[in-house]
Amino acid sequence: MEKYHYLFGPVPSRRFGRSMGVDLTPYKTCSFDCVFCQLGRTPQKTIVRKEYVPTADVLAELEHWLKTGGKADYITLSGSGEPTLHSRFGEILEFIHTNSTIPAALLTNATMLYLPEVRDAAAYADVVKVSLSAWNQASYELVNRPHPQLRFDRLVEGQKTFRSQFKGRLWMEVFLIAGINSIPADVRKIAALAKEIGPDRIQINTVVRPPAEDYATALSKEQMIALTHLFHPTAEIIAEFSTNHTKDVRANQDTIFFMLQRRPCTAQQIADGLGMHLNEVSKYLGKLLRTDQIRMQRKNTAIYYSAVNREKEKKT
Numbered sequence: 001m002e003k004y005h006y007l008f009g010p011v012p013s014r015r016f017g018r019s020m021g022v023d024l025t026p027y028k029t030c031s032f033d034c035v036f037c038q039l040g041r042t043p044q045k046t047i048v049r050k051e052y053v054p055t056a057d058v059l060a061e062l063e064h065w066l067k068t069g070g071k072a073d074y075i076t077l078s079g080s081g082e083p084t085l086h087s088r089f090g091e092i093l094e095f096i097h098t099n100s101t102i103p104a105a106l107l108t109n110a111t112m113l114y115l116p117e118v119r120d121a122a123a124y125a126d127v128v129k130v131s132l133s134a135w136n137q138a139s140y141e142l143v144n145r146p147h148p149q150l151r152f153d154r155l156v157e158g159q160k161t162f163r164s165q166f167k168g169r170l171w172m173e174v175f176l177i178a179g180i181n182s183i184p185a186d187v188r189k190i191a192a193l194a195k196e197i198g199p200d201r202i203q204i205n206t207v208v209r210p211p212a213e214d215y216a217t218a219l220s221k222e223q224m225i226a227l228t229h230l231f232h233p234t235a236e237i238i239a240e241f242s243t244n245h246t247k248d249v250r251a252n253q254d255t256i257f258f259m260l261q262r263r264p265c266t267a268q269q270i271a272d273g274l275g276m277h278l279n280e281v282s283k284y285l286g287k288l289l290r291t292d293q294i295r296m297q298r299k300n301t302a303i304y305y306s307a308v309n310r311e312k313e314k315k316t
């Protein structure tokens with residue numbers, strides 16, 4: 001097996017160290033269309049649960065990777081969409097649990113946790129990271145733009161019920177966007193709901209990678225620090241403000257930069273051209289944008305990235 005279709009990485013992850021990703025859905029198969037999504041807009045939101053990719057093939061790839069000495073700090077169900085929409089994601093978590101000592105993590109937007117079968121399947125994970133970035137139906141629609149059949153009350157109830165049943169570690173991400181859900185009065189409302197749910201850790205994040213919508217902009221590090229104390233337990237900041245690089249990260253980032261020096265590309269074109277997962281590409285584009293090495297420009301519905309030509313800019 002030369003190249004995996006459903007596994008990607010390991011990628012460096014702030015939360016999970018070296019994380020081996022497992023992608024269970026085709027591009028942007030999601031129940032949300034978050035304004036901050038690093039993968040772009042959701043073409044068609046869905047709440048249909050089915051076997052989007054063949055479970056047997058995912059298990060074969062995992063088995064091969066483990067047998068050939070695959071190493072990572074976590075195996076993470078994440079990727080191009082919402083993993084709990086895959087009707088057999090629990091079998092994949094169970095396989096990891098039974099066949100490996102590497103802990104399994106599930107990154108979910110939590111919309112499906114109101115279903116008992118989804119809670120049972122998610123319980124095979126060692127860590128489940130849920131999301132909560134709104135405090136009522138109106139803010140839910142503004143930030144996450146959920147499928148029309150999804151109700152905010154059900155999102156919160158699903159998380160509470162899961163917390164009461166789940167024996168593993170429950171982490172919560174709160175994604176904050178400048179001017180949309182970040183004023184302290186609103187963050188307090190999110191924090192109050194988070195306290196009722198009772199996660200073990202709360203991590204606040206902001207827009208540090210190219211978002212689906214230009215108007216989704218980041219809070220400063222200072223603003224983030226000021227908000228951490230509104231949460232119980234006190235929130236950690238997970239956003240990658242730092243530009244420290246490991247050797248691997250530096251090499252991948254340089255490769256993307258050199259590609260963009262030749263011609264402007266979309267994130268998908270970079271992923272296809274370099275054989276990387278879109279999540280990885282987005283991570284590096286975020287770093288390059290933050291250090292002003294590249295620019296982004298929207299053309300119709302696509303976002304193109306290009307390298308900043310400092311010599312040319314100096315002359316003009």
Ligand code: SF4
Nearest residue numbers: 030032033034037109
């Ligand atoms: S951020 Fe996650 S939950 Fe939101 S649209 Fe993107 S993939 Fe879906």
